[in-house]
Amino acid sequence: MHQNDGRQPGNAPGNGDGDPDERYRRSNALLVDEVLGxxxxxxxxxxxxxxxxxxxxxxxxxxxxxxxxxxxxxxxxxxxxxxxxxxxxxxxxxxxxxxxxxxxxxxxxxxPYSARAAILMLSDRTFWLPAGELTRCLTEGGSAFDEIFGMPFFDHFARDARTAAVFHDGMAAMSDAENAILAAGYDFPSTGTVVDIGGGHGGLLLEVLRRNPALSGVLYDRPHVLAGHRLGTAPEVEGRWSLTEGDFFEAVPPGDVHLLKRITHDWDDDQCATVLGHCRRALHPGGRVLILDAVVPRGNAPHQSKALDLLMMVSLTGRERTEEDFAELLAKSGLRLSRIIPTPTVLSVVEAVPA
Ligand SMILES: C[S@@+](CC[C@H](N)C(=O)[O-])C[C@H]1O[C@@H](n2cnc3c(N)ncnc32)[C@H](O)[C@@H]1O
Missing domain, CATH: 1.10.10.10 (Winged helix-like DNA-binding domain superfamily/Winged helix DNA-binding domain)
Structure with a gap:
């Protein structure tokens, strides 16, 4: 039996007893396979x-x-x-x-549930090129996007309809597979107004309104995004939805439930606190904010949020958050984390009420 010479890699295949050279060769092969991924x-x-x-x-x-x-x-x-x-x-x-x-x-x-547009969005040069600069994010902090593209992420996707479609069609394709499950995974109030903040093409709002026939809904996003909305495609929600254009850093529409799906992960804590502060002030009495985002689990197990977190790092100012991160962020925004409801998707419903 060989002594551990101190160079033993942690989880290399064949780790344990055996020829140390063989262990390093296996580790080498493993890492070469990984980088070719x-x-x-x-x-x-x-x-x-x-x-x-x-x-x-x-x-x-x-x-x-x-x-x-x-x-x-x-x-x-x-x-x-x-x-x-x-x-x-x-x-x-x-x-x-x-x-x-x-x-x-x-x-x-x-x-149904085609991933094609999501694949094209997630592997678009707006993520691919900054990912190649990840080391710079480590050594300098911050993201790599603005230097490569000369402007922040969402400004780039507002440039023209073709560029916008790459992101917003891709986002909708990614969301389509989870919207119905998320709408079913939360007990919405029977009446009132749900505002989907940064709701994209409205796929989630559509599912919430379908399941809750006495609710009305507001889809809130930038004008060029609302232009692609699909709320008009479902006769059963007719007359129960409206569109509001705006900037969630300036204000958000009033309502009983504010939905923020895959929004907080795009932004840093100060930016999120601005948006969440607007939500708190615009909530009707008894209202609540629902953040639908991944809650990063503790430990070493794989979770999609751990990879998406690096996309947020390289191309945006945001990050995926743990339960403690959400509690801290909400407290900073005048809200209180009331509960976290896991769903069968990679996202959880993080429910918050005014503090
Ligand atoms: C990651 S996407 C999420 C879209 C949708 N909620 C979903 O889960 O499919 C972020 C959304 O925020 C919107 N957005 C970004 N900046 C915004 C701003 N300043 N005001 C309003 N909406 C904004 C984008 O247009 C986009 O639709």
Whole structure:
């Protein structure tokens, strides 16, 4: 048995008794595999961009068939599909034809809960380029976005309709899969007004109004975002919603429930306290604020919030928060954390009332 020479890596495979050189070789292989992980994200993005999954939906195809249908290079498309197959999104059969698996379905653009727009948003250069500068965030603090793009994150996405669509369509695609679950996961008051602050295209508000037929709702966001709202698509909520354009750092509309879904994670504590302070002042008596965001769990277990937190670090001023972080932030904003309700999604409902 070899003595631990002090160089033993913590969780390397084969850790424990054995040849130390072998342990370091395994650790090396593990880390090389980990760092190559970004290429899987790049492949997923390229597959989403060229729309290969929509063609696979018609049935299995050879790389040559799929390349002809997508206007891509057959050899390179094969190489990309071969990597996607290693994680079960497509599968190659004996004859060299690829099929879309169950796990790959959400890569299509024409299915309910398609993830395609979310993949394009989360791997967009607005996250990808700043992520490449993460070391700078460590050494200098702050984010890398403004220096690369010459303006803050949300100003960039207000520049033109095409740029805005990348973020807001992607955000809506990410939210679609969780909105109905979140609306069902909280006992809303039976009457009154729900204001969805920074509500994007209104997917969450739509689900809340659907489930609560005596509630009315206000969708509050920037004008260019409200232009893409979809509240008008559901006859059952007709006459119960309105749109309000504005800046939540200036004011928010009055209401009985203020929803803030994936808003607080975008901003630092002082910025959040400004928005939450407006909420406190605009709440009707007996009202409440519901923050729908991840609550970062303690410990080493994986949780999506731990990765998203780095996106917030590199491209925005915000961060994902723990329960203690939320309690502190709310206290700073004249609110009190009343309870946290976990949901089957990665988000929790953080309920707050005036202190
Ligand atoms: C991360 S997205 C969340 C959208 C939506 N709540 C969801 O979960 O899908 C942040 C939202 O905040 C909006 N927003 C950003 N700055 C704002 C401001 N100053 N005033 C109002 N809305 C703003 C954005 O337009 C965007 O819709």
């Amino acid at each position: 970004f290429l899987f994200a790049a492949a997923l993005r390229a597959a989403a961009e060229v729309g290969v999954a929509d063609h696979l939906a018609k049935g299995p195809g050879t790389p040559a068939d799929l390349a002809a249908a997508t206007g891509t290079d057959a050899r390179n498309l094969y190489r990309l599909l071969r990597l996607l197959a290693t994680r079960g999104l497509v599968a190659e059969d004996e004859s060299g034809r690829f099929a879309l698996t169950e796990a790959g379905q959400a890569l299509r653009s024409d299915v």
